[in-house]
Amino acid sequence: MVLPMKRATIKDVAALAGVSSSAVSRSFGDGTHVSKATRRKVLAAAETLGYRPNALARSLVGARTGLVALVVGRLRSPFDSLFVDALAESLIGVGKHLLLSPVRGDQRADDGLMRALDYQVDAVVVAAGTMSPEVADRFARMGVPLILSGRVVDGAGIDCVLADNAGGAAKAAELLLRTGCKRIAYIGRGHGAFSDDERRRGLRDTLRRLGLDIVAEARAAVDREDGHPLGMELLSGPDRPNGIFCMNDALAVGVIEAARDLGLRLPEDLAVVGFDDIPLAAAGSYQLTTVAYPIQPTVAAIVETLEDRLAGADWPSRVIRIPTRLVVRGTTRRLERAVGTRTEG
């Protein structure tokens, strides 16, 4: 039986290589202030001992931990999991690791944020929950960058990355109008959720410019499962809408199911437009027209902002809007004059 073996430390390597621990440390650092010969000896010793620097001890000295926390809610929508996946992968690319700080119940991201601080994270990305001013302030004072995903909050040192919600909603509204919808409804999350609010207002403002208004609204969580009952409700009433803009694709898919259960034809009786462009939107059974919110650019903007901040950038705060793109599929009617093109900016 093999006895539990302690991890090799810098001292072990120094001893084997016949040098000081300083030399070992330098050999694993930027490689400066070490002779090639010393470095070679050190690396060889490290190899035989299977030595790898202890990231935790290293960060105690004042260097960065390489840890970035993500405060996130339930991974319900496919969009969320794709986002987490892309972020984790992207961070590895810049030598950082993602620490998950899940929060539930829509409330206090504060707990997750404070836990992250205990681990001396280099930065925190907040994608869910609400943040108290006290906690935000604390991050600012400690110089830990805070990046909000999907919402804008004013505050020194707080950067925000999110979709051009109003623009995307306007595109959806215009498409619905131009394809003949007059009674347009909105289904969203409600309760003051940031992106939801912006999308609803984007729709409303565009409609109002033409003298129309949202004819009905429903609020829910953001699941496909929630979309179904809300769709049923909205579509069973007396003054049925003939167009529905949904806060996201997951809800839209639920609405489509509901429309089918009611025997409505899409897009003849009802047009549906979603938001996100999750993979399922392209599935044959849904063919959902939607406002694409691309994940790669979003994650890239987050990581870039994060690196700028860690490099010392000290602008008061930055808001990056990710452009959206209308993807026209089968749940909306054809434009009278549209020919051939399926996607438009």
Added chain:
Amino acid sequence: MVLPMKRATIKDVAALAGVSSSAVSRSFGDGTHVSKATRRKVLAAAETLGYRPNALARSLVGARTGLVALVVGRLRSPFDSLFVDALAESLIGVGKHLLLSPVRGDQRADDGLMRALDYQVDAVVVAAGTMSPEVADRFARMGVPLILSGRVVDGAGIDCVLADNAGGAAKAAELLLRTGCKRIAYIGRGHGAFSDDERRRGLRDTLRRLGLDIVAEARAAVDREDGHPLGMELLSGPDRPNGIFCMNDALAVGVIEAARDLGLRLPEDLAVVGFDDIPLAAAGSYQLTTVAYPIQPTVAAIVETLEDRLAGADWPSRVIRIPTRLVVRGTTRRLERAVGTRTEG
């Protein structure tokens, strides 16, 4: 403008409270060996300074880090993201934090595992990638528990948690047979993926016991997007199968799309059974019959095993099989004698 403020340390608290750092440390520890009065003073001082122990420094001394790494691939299937979500949440419940170690391309989980080790994780859950014996051995020698999710690998100190794949596949096979399917195909991942292999064999063995065999097989990744072309291929041939068992629900949904594109009626012309029971399987548009692989018990078993190991349990290795359950929906024909019941064990 507020100057960046250093985090309060144990010394700051000790000074303010007028005690030694030892006293502070004890007050934040198990609370033993401190008088109530001292403790109260310390906690008050900590409160005013906003002090919280540095988790990293704490773990340097030899205690645990509270970090658990998850080596995971792309979060493609909804099952994966639900799993990550449940695991992260469950770990918070026992005071641990999930560090994401994403790996790509199906290969070397080794990189992710070694990175995890650099952060002195208390344990690692491996849900993707292949692991070299050297790395597994290293974990064993260092006494860091390794828990495999979804696969069995022999090795000292390696525990495994996974579905009762053979049993689940047998249930699927029996249902297909009892509802009249004679030409049964399998669509899976191929390339020796562990669970895929077990499910395929479970199907084959059950069929063989009745003198039948799998009439066709297709290999793919595990996406819905992959299921479609494979379904097309399998269903366009001369000797079309009338029953397909898919390695997971995502693939099955793609197959359903393909069947529809070909004008096949489900379940009359073709029966489809999946595995996992993702939320989408219950959607009106799919109504997929599937072998449910429940996530909560799986995650619970993982966390429990992890805690047992950290508590010093030293059995050589443990394999936990999570029972599956057949959920009968619309993609399979009705049993001749079945009445009323939609779910059977």
Added chain:
DNA sequence: CTGAAAGCGCTTACAG
């Protein structure tokens, strides 16, 4: 119960 001291594994000025 309490504090001074040593030490966890590293890095970083500081001399040489």
Added chain:
DNA sequence: CTGAAAGCGCTTACAG
């Protein structure tokens, strides 16, 4: 280029 020393923020025996 190189090493001895101090120190990062904590905990843990060890005396008192």
